[in-house]
Amino acid sequence: MDFRETTQTSFDHDEYGQAHSWTNGSKSSRLTKRQGRDKTPDTGRMNLILRSLPTDLYNELLPSLKTVSLTKEQFLYQEGDRLDFIYFPITAVVSEFKMLEDGRMVEIAVTGKEGAIGLSSVFSESHTAPNCTQVSQAGTAKRLDVVAFEKMLRSDHRLRVGLSRFLDQYIRQISQKAICNMYHSVKERLCTWLLMVQDRSGRDMLNLTHEQIARTLGVYRPSITCIAQELRDEELIDYSRGGITIRDRAGVEDTACACYGELECVPARHAA
Numbered sequence: 001m002d003f004r005e006t007t008q009t010s011f012d013h014d015e016y017g018q019a020h021s022w023t024n025g026s027k028s029s030r031l032t033k034r035q036g037r038d039k040t041p042d043t044g045r046m047n048l049i050l051r052s053l054p055t056d057l058y059n060e061l062l063p064s065l066k067t068v069s070l071t072k073e074q075f076l077y078q079e080g081d082r083l084d085f086i087y088f089p090i091t092a093v094v095s096e097f098k099m100l101e102d103g104r105m106v107e108i109a110v111t112g113k114e115g116a117i118g119l120s121s122v123f124s125e126s127h128t129a130p131n132c133t134q135v136s137q138a139g140t141a142k143r144l145d146v147v148a149f150e151k152m153l154r155s156d157h158r159l160r161v162g163l164s165r166f167l168d169q170y171i172r173q174i175s176q177k178a179i180c181n182m183y184h185s186v187k188e189r190l191c192t193w194l195l196m197v198q199d200r201s202g203r204d205m206l207n208l209t210h211e212q213i214a215r216t217l218g219v220y221r222p223s224i225t226c227i228a229q230e231l232r233d234e235e236l237i238d239y240s241r242g243g244i245t246i247r248d249r250a251g252v253e254d255t256a257c258a259c260y261g262e263l264e265c266v267p268a269r270h271a272a
């Protein structure tokens, strides 16, 4: 299934994207029925936070985890929204943006299968989104109700341990991006960002437009078009209306700024 063509925003799907509708029974019993009938492998463990959980804790969480399809450029949260769900990306990639006063958005973090979105709901008292989060690469995620998450967090400290590695990585990413935005060239930043998105999506073709990249990096679109052409002439990337393909990964890594070494998400790249 090509998730780039998915148009649904939150619908019950099996692990391969097959849609199901359930009309009877409680939410947990419906999910239990699905799990009992579904012979396809559970993709929840493709998310590294969920993968890090002990089996008994993961199995306890499983009935509350719902597979959802996230569409490109879908907003999961706008700044100030109440955080009702935690999203654990499987194949989707999500960007967190800070909205500037003039309406522009600057990306402050990108999260894929190594992490989760909405965790501030359980680590802050406001329970509202501090920034907006938008889907950068369409795909699937496991969605968990915040109430169920908080309940488990209170009853089992191992869940908190499972989150700590990602939260450390997340804070380091925000710090590094602040330095990156200030000191590194747009070409270096573009290469770093492409590598980060590819690591998290696991796809060869990234569904990106020059407009989207410009918005994400906080620069004007003609700059991105010019640099993309340069990278294509150097045979590092290729692009078409469908998106961008990294042709020479080693070459793109050489062109990227040193931040990529700091932000590299090796476990995410190798997670299957």
Ligand SMILES: [Zn+2]
Binding pocket: 179, 180, 181, 184, 188, 189, 192, 257, 258, 259, 260
């Ligand atoms: Zn940098």
